[in-house]
Amino acid sequence: MNVLDLNHVRRIFADDKKNKVIALKDISFSVDKGEYVAIMGESGAGKTTLLNIIATLDKATSGSITLDNFDLNKLPEKQTAKFRREHLGFVFQNFNLLDTFNNRDNIFLPLVLAKTSYPEMEQRLRPLAEQLDIKSLLERYPHEISGGQKQRVAAVRALITKPDLVLADEPTGALDSHNTENLLQLFERVNAQGQTILMVTHSAAAASHSKRTLFIKDGQIYHEIFKGDHSRAEYLKKIMTSLAALSSKEV
Numbered sequence: 001m002n003v004l005d006l007n008h009v010r011r012i013f014a015d016d017k018k019n020k021v022i023a024l025k026d027i028s029f030s031v032d033k034g035e036y037v038a039i040m041g042e043s044g045a046g047k048t049t050l051l052n053i054i055a056t057l058d059k060a061t062s063g064s065i066t067l068d069n070f071d072l073n074k075l076p077e078k079q080t081a082k083f084r085r086e087h088l089g090f091v092f093q094n095f096n097l098l099d100t101f102n103n104r105d106n107i108f109l110p111l112v113l114a115k116t117s118y119p120e121m122e123q124r125l126r127p128l129a130e131q132l133d134i135k136s137l138l139e140r141y142p143h144e145i146s147g148g149q150k151q152r153v154a155a156v157r158a159l160i161t162k163p164d165l166v167l168a169d170e171p172t173g174a175l176d177s178h179n180t181e182n183l184l185q186l187f188e189r190v191n192a193q194g195q196t197i198l199m200v201t202h203s204a205a206a207a208s209h210s211k212r213t214l215f216i217k218d219g220q221i222y223h224e225i226f227k228g229d230h231s232r233a234e235y236l237k238k239i240m241t242s243l244a245a246l247s248s249k250e251v
């Protein structure tokens with residue numbers, strides 16, 4: 001069953017001189033329930049534009065996007081916040097935590113809105129907080145913790161609702177190597193339990209934790225590779241080879 005379907009998606013921006021910028025030229029792909037897909041590509045390739053459209057934070061110029069059988073082009077503006085809350089989990093750098101709530105309440109907010117019981121919220125929080133080492137940060141406020149710590153709190157908030165799709169934009173960008181490893185292990189573990197994940201990353205090592213990597217170049221899908229039965233090291237090597245081909249002038 002597909003969680004996400006994109007068909008011939010285009011996104012054209014107008015720059016400040018009214019020139020057309022084709023950020024997404026023609027993007028089609030699907031994500032199956034339980035998949036873990038990484039998206040890679042050089043700066044300006046269109047990765048953030050793509051993620052923003054899937055996240056219902058932006059609209060495609062043309063083409064169709066279906067998420068959980070909802071046509072995102074037809075989603076009324078007024079329903080987007082509710083739709084996001086009910087279907088998506090975000091690990092975005094600019095998808096900020098609320099400064100008026102402490103970290104625990106930030107994490108619980110989507111569950112409170114979904115009327116989840118308090119013991120259930122605590123039960124879900126425990127293993128996630130443990131894995132990302134944020135137990136001692138829960139009573140503090142977002143402005144009292146570092147960028148990397150915020151990223152870990154945001155990751156827990158995204159995963160705790162068990163959303164239909166987790167969207168992650170450079171989720172390890174602000175993390176040191178120890179916390180990067182913890183976050184990637186957590187993503188792998190929740191994916192093994194059925195969580196669907198779509199992650200944009202510049203890091204081949206991070207992408208090697210996924211099951212499939214899509215490469216974007218000039219607003220189009222240029223290539224995709226599957227982990228299949230390969231070891232992580234072999235998969236990483238294939239990702240690096242594809243990245244090298246992607247950045248060479250001939251393609």
Ligand SMILES: Nc1ncnc2c1ncn2[C@@H]1O[C@H](COP(=O)(O)OP(=O)(O)OP(=O)(O)O)[C@@H](O)[C@H]1O
Binds near residue numbers: 013045046049050
């Ligand atoms: N609001 C906008 N107005 C005009 N052009 C835009 C706008 N947003 C993005 N673009 C252009 O669209 C193209 C794709 O941008 P996008 O941010 O999606 O790339 P990216 O792959 O995420 O890059 P990076 O890895 O550097 O974040 C770029 O040429 C960018 O300049």
